[in-house]
Amino acid sequence: MQVYPAKTRSQQKAFLDFPWEIYRDDPYWVPQMRIEQSGLVGFSFFGHKDPFYEHNECQAFIAADGKNVKGRICAVWNKGHIDRYNDAVGFIGFFDCIDDKDVAGWLFAEAAAWLKQHGCSVMRGPVNPSLNHTLGLLIEGFNSPPMFMMTYNPPYYEKLFEDSGFKKSQDLYAYWGEIGMLPKINEKLQPMCDRLKERTGAKIRPVNKKNFQKDVERFLYIYNKSLMNTWGFVPMSEKEIKEMAFFLKWFIVPQLTTAVELDGKMVGASFALPDFNPRIKEIGGRISPLRLYKLLRHKEDIKSIRVISTNVLPEYQMQGLGLLLLNGLVPKVMENGITNAEFSWVLESNSFSRGSLEKGGAIRTKTYRVYDKAIE
Helix, strand or coil: CEEEECCCHHHHHHHHHCHHHHCCCCCCCCCCCHHHHHHHCCCCCCCCCCHHHHCCEEEEEEEEECCEEEEEEEEEECHHHHHHHCCCEEEEEEEEECCCHHHHHHHHHHHHHHHHHCCCCEEEECEECCCCCEECEEEECCCCCCCCCCCCCCCCHHHHHHHCCCEEEEEEEEEEEEHHHHHHHHHHHHHHHHHHHHHHCCEEECCCCCCHHHHHHHHHHHHHHHCCCCCCCCCCCHHHHHHHHHHHCCCCCHHHEEEEEECCEEEEEEEEEECCHHHHHHCCCCCCHHHHHHHHCCHHHCCEEEEEEEEECHHHCCCCHHHHHHHHHHHHHHHCCCCEEEEEEEECCCHHHHHHHHHCCCEEEEEEEEEEEECC
8 A cells, every 4th residue: 555646647637536436336426527626636637727726735645555546635735824824734635535544544644744844733624625615524414415516425534534633623514494484584584674775775686697707706805805704714816716706607597696785886795506416416527518518508497506605895794784685585596496405504603694594494404524633
């Protein structure tokens, strides 16, 4: 058994291919789109590396017995995190492994050694590769597939982490809601929202189709500013925002978005994404012109959604504008025939959002865990 860096093209291909071995017989697994994962793990396998790596570094590792890959991991040195928190935390992500604590331990040890060379004294994960992407190890909720852009893993991964000395750092939750709950909730909110609109002069609108890219970039700018006090958050760079906006614009359905404006300026936004995962599974995570057409055609026909984010600029957060955004989203969800929604992810430490969802009748269905381990 050897653990080595994935540097050559064949090694990087083996790194990207390995999940198909682990999840071959798992009915709930949905492959990540290979072209996206290649860029996020720092490869230029498809001729493109994510702009996250303009300021940060990573190294992918493979554990193999001869030609047989048994595990993979990626160590990530996030300069933005170090500069912001000054806590010498490095990250691990893109972890997949057979059910063998020795193989997992060797992978963790190689990642730790690489991070130690970069001045880190703690490793945190799984984070793929930052909190602005996918993260967390699924530890509860294995009886259903993940929603779009959420993680999934076998139940035994939790033991692999904990047997290797990792301790819980933070949990993240996914909540499920049946759309039949919304009319009653909106009925209660409507009088309050009418008063808010009258008092603030706020206007609600969807994403502008003519200036779609600009609107999505503006939303991500608001996302960046509004989460400054969120656990572990590191703002995206301007290039990362443009990259993320370019990616999201293919998947966003304008009818499932709301923006709130004050004096003609967007100060908050909320959006939901259709659950593309069944389609991604159908095309095997591989993109070609025909597969892309199958993935994106008739997006509005997808009736399950993931409500990703509702964000308001900090200077406007005490005016109740978040309620206006959600109130504006409900009629569109109903009109589009959406049947159910997942609200994810919600930090364990975010008691306000958790309380609001639970009071509204949402049910917690999945728990994801981020771990820490001291580097010796």
